[in-house]
Amino acid sequence: TQLLEQSPQFLSIQEGENLTVYCNSSSVFSSLQWYRQEPGEGPVLLVTVVTGGEVKKLKRLTFQFGDARKDSSLHITAAQPGDTGLYLCAGVRIGGAQKLVFGQGTRLTINP
Amino acid sequence: GAGVSQSPRYKVAKRGQDVALRCDPISGHVSLFWYQQALGQGPEFLTYFQNEAQLDKSGLPSDRFFAERPEGSVSTLKIQRTQQEDSAVYLCASSFVGDGYTFGSGTRLTVV
Numbered sequence: 001t002q003l004l005e006q007s008p009q010f011l012s013i014q015e016g017e018n019l020t021v022y023c024n025s026s027s028v029f030s031s032l033q034w035y036r037q038e039p040g041e042g043p044v045l046l047v048t049v050v051t052g053g054e055v056k057k058l059k060r061l062t063f064q065f066g067d068a069r070k071d072s073s074l075h076i077t078a079a080q081p082g083d084t085g086l087y088l089c090a091g092v093r094i095g096g097a098q099k100l101v102f103g104q105g106t107r108l109t110i111n112p
Numbered sequence: 113g114a115g116v117s118q119s120p121r122y123k124v125a126k127r128g129q130d131v132a133l134r135c136d137p138i139s140g141h142v143s144l145f146w147y148q149q150a151l152g153q154g155p156e157f158l159t160y161f162q163n164e165a166q167l168d169k170s171g172l173p174s175d176r177f178f179a180e181r182p183e184g185s186v187s188t189l190k191i192q193r194t195q196q197e198d199s200a201v202y203l204c205a206s207s208f209v210g211d212g213y214t215f216g217s218g219t220r221l222t223v224v
Binding site: 006035107 | 168205209212
């Protein structure tokens, strides 16, 4: 059983559409991070959220941490082909030291 | 260096061979992590160092896997008597305490 469940696992949409990726758990996290990974490269950190209810924006990307710090979402507005990639959520559990656990990822394809 | 450097980028090993994967973290980063990533999946935690101390090795799949960081900087992940199920991308990440992780580009290991 995956500690962090991401949905959907695959998403293919047209350029200009909006989308939301979800990251859910039954565990409480001290922080949650979102990464983007390109083929042949390591994950690159997009954002870290640490406070329940926190919302952070990065251009067309909006990240939210759930009030109970068990879940998070990533919303992309007006998706572009350059947004294509593997999106990973990852969290540090309460009492988990610095050990980061990852979801299985959402493979996003934006079609021109 | 400016980023986390991993070598080799690609490694093909015959089943039963021993391999050694190297990680050169960002200078000054105290924490170093090794992850294993199967194709299309999120990274799975292997082990974690703080300076030269290995604080968590709970993710190492078997006693064929061994990691060290003798001087608190460069780390080596060694896999003895490789098997086909060891084929994966091995990612190294480093961080300064409390910051997000910076990942290397990984080593793709193929066991034939």
